[in-house]
Amino acid sequence: MSDMLVPLLEARQISRSFGPVEVLKGIDLSLRSGEVHAIIGENGAGKSTFMKILSGHLSPTSGSLAMGGAEVTFRGPVDAESRGIVLVHQEILLAPDLTVAQNIFLGREVRNGLTLDDRFMSAKAHEAVLGLGADIDPNTVVNRLSIAQRQLVQIARALAVPHSVVIFDEPTASLTTTETDALLKVIAGIRDKGAAVLYISHRLPEVKTIADRVTVLRDGRRVGTYDASELDAGDMARLMVGRDVNKLYPDRAQTAEQDIVLDVKNASVPGYVRDASFALRRAEILGFGGLVGAGRTELMEGVLGLRSASASVTLHGRPVHFRSVKDSMAAGIVYLSEDRKGKGLLLGQNLTINLTLAGLNRFVRGFLIDKSHEKQALDQAFTDFDIRTGNREMNAGQLSGGNQQKLLLAKMMLLQPDIVVIDEPTRGIDIGTKEQIYRFIAELAHSGKSVIVISSEMPELIGICDRIIVMRNGEIAGEVAGERMNEDDIVMLATGANQLTQLSA
Amino acid sequence: MGARHCLSHLGGRNDCGQNMSTNTTAAPRRAFANIDLRAVAPFFALAVLFLLGALVNTNFLGIDNLLNVLTRSAFIAIIAIGATFVISAGGLDLSVGSMAAFVAGTMILFMNTGTVTGDYALLGVAMLIALGIGGLCGLANGLMTTLGRIEPFIVTLGTMGIFRALTIYLAEGGSIPMKSQALRAAYRPVYFGSVAGVPIPVIVILVVAAIGAFILYRTRFGRHVMAVGSNEDVARYSGVSVNRVRTMTYVIQGICVAIAVLVYVPRLGAATPTTGLLWELQAITAVVIGGTALRGGVGRIWGTVCGALILELVGNIMVLSDLVSEYLIGAVQGAIIIIAMLIQRSLARR
Numbered sequence: 001m002s003d004m005l006v007p008l009l010e011a012r013q014i015s016r017s018f019g020p021v022e023v024l025k026g027i028d029l030s031l032r033s034g035e036v037h038a039i040i041g042e043n044g045a046g047k048s049t050f051m052k053i054l055s056g057h058l059s060p061t062s063g064s065l066a067m068g069g070a071e072v073t074f075r076g077p078v079d080a081e082s083r084g085i086v087l088v089h090q091e092i093l094l095a096p097d098l099t100v101a102q103n104i105f106l107g108r109e110v111r112n113g114l115t116l117d118d119r120f121m122s123a124k125a126h127e128a129v130l131g132l133g134a135d136i137d138p139n140t141v142v143n144r145l146s147i148a149q150r151q152l153v154q155i156a157r158a159l160a161v162p163h164s165v166v167i168f169d170e171p172t173a174s175l176t177t178t179e180t181d182a183l184l185k186v187i188a189g190i191r192d193k194g195a196a197v198l199y200i201s202h203r204l205p206e207v208k209t210i211a212d213r214v215t216v217l218r219d220g221r222r223v224g225t226y227d228a229s230e231l232d233a234g235d236m237a238r239l240m241v242g243r244d245v246n247k248l249y250p251d252r253a254q255t256a257e258q259d260i261v262l263d264v265k266n267a268s269v270p271g272y273v274r275d276a277s278f279a280l281r282r283a284e285i286l287g288f289g290g291l292v293g294a295g296r297t298e299l300m301e302g303v304l305g306l307r308s309a310s311a312s313v314t315l316h317g318r319p320v321h322f323r324s325v326k327d328s329m330a331a332g333i334v335y336l337s338e339d340r341k342g343k344g345l346l347l348g349q350n351l352t353i354n355l356t357l358a359g360l361n362r363f364v365r366g367f368l369i370d371k372s373h374e375k376q377a378l379d380q381a382f383t384d385f386d387i388r389t390g391n392r393e394m395n396a397g398q399l400s401g402g403n404q405q406k407l408l409l410a411k412m413m414l415l416q417p418d419i420v421v422i423d424e425p426t427r428g429i430d431i432g433t434k435e436q437i438y439r440f441i442a443e444l445a446h447s448g449k450s451v452i453v454i455s456s457e458m459p460e461l462i463g464i465c466d467r468i469i470v471m472r473n474g475e476i477a478g479e480v481a482g483e484r485m486n487e488d489d490i491v492m493l494a495t496g497a498n499q500l501t502q503l504s505a
Numbered sequence: 506m507g508a509r510h511c512l513s514h515l516g517g518r519n520d521c522g523q524n525m526s527t528n529t530t531a532a533p534r535r536a537f538a539n540i541d542l543r544a545v546a547p548f549f550a551l552a553v554l555f556l557l558g559a560l561v562n563t564n565f566l567g568i569d570n571l572l573n574v575l576t577r578s579a580f581i582a583i584i585a586i587g588a589t590f591v592i593s594a595g596g597l598d599l600s601v602g603s604m605a606a607f608v609a610g611t612m613i614l615f616m617n618t619g620t621v622t623g624d625y626a627l628l629g630v631a632m633l634i635a636l637g638i639g640g641l642c643g644l645a646n647g648l649m650t651t652l653g654r655i656e657p658f659i660v661t662l663g664t665m666g667i668f669r670a671l672t673i674y675l676a677e678g679g680s681i682p683m684k685s686q687a688l689r690a691a692y693r694p695v696y697f698g699s700v701a702g703v704p705i706p707v708i709v710i711l712v713v714a715a716i717g718a719f720i721l722y723r724t725r726f727g728r729h730v731m732a733v734g735s736n737e738d739v740a741r742y743s744g745v746s747v748n749r750v751r752t753m754t755y756v757i758q759g760i761c762v763a764i765a766v767l768v769y770v771p772r773l774g775a776a777t778p779t780t781g782l783l784w785e786l787q788a789i790t791a792v793v794i795g796g797t798a799l800r801g802g803v804g805r806i807w808g809t810v811c812g813a814l815i816l817e818l819v820g821n822i823m824v825l826s827d828l829v830s831e832y833l834i835g836a837v838q839g840a841i842i843i844i845a846m847l848i849q850r851s852l853a854r855r
Contacts, residue, residue, distance in 0.1 A: 306742065326744040335742070343742045346735040348802055357732055358743040360725050368723050411743075 006069050008033050008196045009054065009085065009165050014063035016049055021390065023049045025220045026063065031165060031196040036187060038199045038207040038228070041217035042240055042402075042430035047200050050217065051169055054198065055087040056080030084164035088171060092150045094142050094157075101125035101138035104157045128156040132186045148179035155186065166190055167198040172206060173428050176292045176456065184210045202430055204233040218242055241432045248435055249463030250442040256284035256466045260314075261450050262333070262419055264303050267311030272298035273474045280419065280452060285445045287465035288454040290494045295474040296454045297338060300421050304328040304335050329358065334412040338424035338454070340401070344408045347397030351387075352378050354396045354407060359414035381410035386436060402433030409440065420444055421452040426460060438464050458487045470494050542852050543796050547811040547845075550794070554818045562825040572704055574821045575814070576696075579706035580605070580765045582813035584784060585791035586717045587643075587761025589809045590754040591657075592792050593721070595734040595801030596650065598758050599661040601788055603668035604642045605781035608635050608766045610672045610681045613776055617684045624691040636763045642668065643759020647752030665785070673778050680777040683770070692771040706768045710810060713764060718806040720757075730754060734801025783835075790842040791816055796849070815841070 007030035016024040024046045031037055041047050052058040054065070056074030064071050067083060074080040077087070094103045101118070104125045110117045125138035134152045142150060151171060158166065168187065172180040180203075187210055191197050201207055207214060207228070214231060216223040216239040223239050231239075237248075262280040267273060273295040280286050288296045302309025305322035313320050315331055322328040325335065337343035345354050352374050356363050363370050363377070381387060385406040389399060396407060405425070412420070425441065426434040441464055444451050455461050461468050467481040470493035477493040480486075558565035565571075584601050591598045612635040621627040642664070649660045675681060683689050698705050721727035729750045732740040741747050770776070793799060794815055795808030819841065820834045829837065 324744075324746070325742060326746060329744045337742055339738075342736070343738045346732055346739050346802070348735050349731065353728065353731065357728070357740070357745070360728060364725050369725060369728060 010066040038211035096143040263314040269302035287461035287468035290471035294471040332418040578817035587758035593804030600665040602781035602784035607668040609776035639759040639763025647755030651748035682775040
């Protein structure tokens, strides 16, 4: 099979600058038919820029692309697509009010004379989703689908055109473990049909599972390309970060003290949570595990006044009732949303406005906002939280995911809280920043503050928490600590698997 | 705060390229330049209009003509300053024109009752009542949009009809004139008078704009307005009382309408069914020309004043020149808002 040797798509010494800043420096890459080629690197390593160049969204400053050995220039994403290069975006870009079939054929509707041939399109759409191993009714309106199903529809849409190269940009970022496994099968299927798959992800175990070859980028340079069989997840992390990260989780002595700072009894959030009770101790890191949709976020939001709920809450021994998040903030509890872009930061505003928004009272003198004080606070936040950007005048939306999380942390820590609730602290964040966030959480507990961490990543919970409460279907399924803090026990609680086995036994 | 130091322990690598790669639109440097361009654009347009006016008619640059234009722009400028708050917070108020008529009508009716003795005392009380009614009208709009959770477009479309009809009802289909000639004489200088050569309406514009700019740019409330307009959820999760901020912007709008009415009433000495007709469109046009984003999150008070001035200048130039029939003023103003949006859009793209 000689065509295996001629690369389908080749990048030759690709460089790209934005203004004076060189983001990519002489990247080489060759994609072969029938391989899954993973690209890994920290946020800011240049992965996204490189993807955009390969898919025609950006043109390189220097260097060239070649397909089947012949040099090509893409005039735009449409041009690249017509040559068989399709990009599956990280965000779901579907029209929520249209059906699956309408979305898959959006912009390339099949007509039957003057009218749309809906029957044909539905049949084809159904075929396409079935081909991805999912049986979704093509006439379902997209906003009724789960995130994972939408993702599949989006993939079906991308694959509806003739393709030889499929690029996935962090497709599993918002999927659960089961959904991720299913998606990885889909990707293997695409590969087996002879296409080349370029796969970008932060999740290294996943890369290890799916990839045939791995290219590591760091600071805009290619560190190397390796056979996936040569590397384990630890090697990949080391190559990405450029130093040893065998210690992702900080060493910490159990700091949790006996006295209870926050006691929640019989919390119910209509439609999400029934009768949940838990207690948080001083200087404790308490984890909340469970499947996506188990009601963890809703429980916290309900307790803290972000959504309507009933609960009897005791804070430092005194009964409290938080009517709005303003009350809970005033009482010394902050909540960092899992949805950084939608609920955490004002993407269209500058870093200062974002930093001081929640703690603005501290910057008001008389009626005036003290802007020089705000500027000092921003400088302080940059140092304390190691926020890395060349330009402090940029908008929050232009920061990388890791820097956004650090900015959100800085913003909430300005309130000097006693209790910090962090929802999915490291979602979409590269491994180097993860380590920093973990250390930060550990230091919070060390300094006597109590932390609640909600996470869907079990290793993360096990790595940093003193105790983990597991939720299932809106109820607290159980609690693990010490020896029982392992993935098996948590999964059993999260899925109710032990009940099933008991029943069947 | 022991926790504050921890993140800085780790590597001091400074990788300024990292933000670029995840940036989906333009490079940050350019986006920064855009903001400046868009803020400057309305003033540039104003300068171009001045040049055009001077070329068209030699009387244009006369101080009398210019002060006259400024004075005439007062109603729209003052209302539009209020609209800048509403729009920055992501709202919309279509009722301002009708509200102006309603406030003017009730204010004159009160003055006609003559319940307070002494012309100036009566005027003073009437003015306070006008401000109160304006504020209450705004409060009604605000509460219906926030507590009632109805689209501001619908709420203010409704109140637009209500305020207008109430005015016509109070006027019994005709107009509501100020009866007392003495009172008219006492009130007249508020529109026709001047201090040190500057007409009072112009002073009012400047004062209202200065206060508006102060509130929007320098106070906590102003910052909250921007935050709510940028992303309501983020504002709420940051502990901002979103409904209160929203409602307050409508109250400010109502008070601005009332201030405009205070300047308007002495001009004609009456409220008529056509008082304030289409002012809402002119006010929104002024705000948009001034560079405030209709989707919220960006507010430019001085840009708004500039926008109101542009609208008035266009009318003035059309009257002074024979290029286009002055009956087409509305069409030209309509075209201006569309062109302004196109320019904003193209500045954002580059």
